[in-house]
Amino acid sequence: MxxxxxxxxxxxxxxxxxxxxxxxxxxxxxxxxxxxxxxxxxxxxxxxxxxxxxxxxxAADYRPPIWPDPARPQQFHLDFGVADLDRAQEQVLALGATVLDVAADERSWRIYADPAGHPFCLVHHLPHSV
Missing domain, CATH: 3.30.720.120 (Signal recognition particle alu RNA binding heterodimer, srp9/1)
Structure with missing residues (x-):
């Protein structure tokens, strides 16, 4: 290491x-x-x-990424596991996030931007069975 x-x-x-x-x-x-x-x-x-x-x-003169524009790429993103995508979406939007991917179909993830424009995903996370 x-x-x-x-x-x-x-x-x-x-x-x-x-x-x-x-x-x-x-x-x-x-x-x-x-x-x-x-x-x-x-x-x-x-x-x-x-x-x-x-x-x-x-960052001086910070310019947020524009998803999915390669001229201003996302640079990184964070994935957050959630049990209920719909409920989590309501909560992050209430906090100031914005939806980046409007095609919220049957996928197990959704893409958002934080208030500074950084992309992040909410990913449906099933509880581990013991």
């Missing part, structure tokens, strides 16, 4: 606002003290209950 994943960093215009969006989606604590970095107007973090840390970094 060469490294441990410390966090996933998302560029954006408003780090604190985007951290709050993901806190409402995933739970956790925004800007919890962590010796690995200092929070500021240009850097916010979200420590989730699963142990994942997302960080949000202010």
């Amino acid at each position: 060469i490294a441990d994943l410390q966090c996933v960093v998302l560029d954006c215009s408003h780090p604190a606002q985007l951290a709050e969006f993901y806190r409402a989606l995933l739970g956790g604590e925004v800007n919890r003290w962590d010796q690995r970095w200092a929070c500021s107007d240009d850097w916010a973090t979200l420590h989730t209950s699963s142990g994942l840390v997302l960080a949000f970094q202010r």
Whole structure:
């Protein structure tokens, strides 16, 4: 092993606002003290209950990706497992997400953008049987 994943960093215009969006989606604590970095107007973090840390970094002249335009590609995306796609969709839209894929047919996933334009997917996740 060469490294441990410390966090996933998302560029954006408003780090604190985007951290709050993901806190409402995933739970956790925004800007919890962590010796690995200092929070500021240009850097916010979200420590989730699963142990994942997302960080949000202010980028000068931030330009969001445009899905699926290769001239401004998505750069990355996050997949979130949910038990009920319809309910989860209502919740993320209420938080400020936008729908990127309007063809919500019988697929087991749907594609959205967070308030800063980063694509993410809600994926139907069946509970594991023991």
